[in-house]
Amino acid sequence: MKTTLVILTYNEIVGLKETFSGIPMDAVDEVFAVDGGSTDGSLEFFKENGVTCHIQDVKGRGEAFRLAFEKATGDALIFYSPDGNETAADIFKFKPYLDDGYDIVIGNRMSDGGHNEEDGQFLKIRKWANNFFTLIANVMWNRGDFVYDTINGFRAITRSAWERISLDGPGYTIEYQSSIRAFKLGLKIKEFPTYEGQRIDEQEGSPSIETGLSFLKLFFREIKVGQRWKLIAPKK
Ligand SMILES: Nc1nc2c(ncn2[C@@H]2O[C@H](COP(=O)(O)OP(=O)(O)OP(=O)(O)O)[C@@H](O)[C@H]2O)c(=O)[nH]1
Ligand SMILES: [Mg+2]
Numbered sequence: 001m002k003t004t005l006v007i008l009t010y011n012e013i014v015g016l017k018e019t020f021s022g023i024p025m026d027a028v029d030e031v032f033a034v035d036g037g038s039t040d041g042s043l044e045f046f047k048e049n050g051v052t053c054h055i056q057d058v059k060g061r062g063e064a065f066r067l068a069f070e071k072a073t074g075d076a077l078i079f080y081s082p083d084g085n086e087t088a089a090d091i092f093k094f095k096p097y098l099d100d101g102y103d104i105v106i107g108n109r110m111s112d113g114g115h116n117e118e119d120g121q122f123l124k125i126r127k128w129a130n131n132f133f134t135l136i137a138n139v140m141w142n143r144g145d146f147v148y149d150t151i152n153g154f155r156a157i158t159r160s161a162w163e164r165i166s167l168d169g170p171g172y173t174i175e176y177q178s179s180i181r182a183f184k185l186g187l188k189i190k191e192f193p194t195y196e197g198q199r200i201d202e203q204e205g206s207p208s209i210e211t212g213l214s215f216l217k218l219f220f221r222e223i224k225v226g227q228r229w230k231l232i233a234p235k236k
Contacts, residue, residue, distance in 0.1 A: 004074030010036035014201040015083040060171040084200035103161035103187035107154035107194030114193035141183035150179035
């Protein structure tokens, strides 16, 4: 199984500089970045370090995933965000599960020894919201083992699964939609515990309320869509 590591950035230079040396490039067969149109020096950083960077016409993580599959030569893509949240050393953990035949492999921040960025806080608003969305997706569509982190971006998706789930979700909903459609098709999902650190840059990441609403909208849209997306020509 040939793997491609996709580094996802949008004005992430602070985190990128700090995490870059810890990325195990030898864990994968191909590496490139997909960037949402950074103006903070991220593009120059990739150039200086010999990493090909594909720049999106349209911003958003959904678009980034679609462009990544268009550009990659791997049979499976591993998505990594260099903002401090994700443990780069865990990039090694995806391939064995992909080789075992799993369609989607997810770093799990929510159970089994995983760690969420809010675990040290009394009020874990984002974690609880994530767990709520995870619960309703599992109840609604999952007929296999419970999946604890349907939303984490730190995941791998095989090309064959990608072609079958044909995602059209916007922005930060892309991972949630990938989990939901994988449930609908009964695809094989594997989770391993991962440690979610704090965002390195002080700037705000995804806006919580807006992102939560977009998840809710996606959830209801997926109820409406059912299995009908399969009637449309698959997105490559
Ligand atoms: N390629 C690409 N990457 C993006 C885009 N928007 C955000 N990212 C990257 O995706 C990763 C996660 O985004 P964040 O904004 O940190 O979202 P988050 O992790 O939900 O929010 P925090 O918990 O506050 O960090 C970061 O590495 C961002 O730079 C985009 O439009 N295109
Ligand atoms: Mg983040």
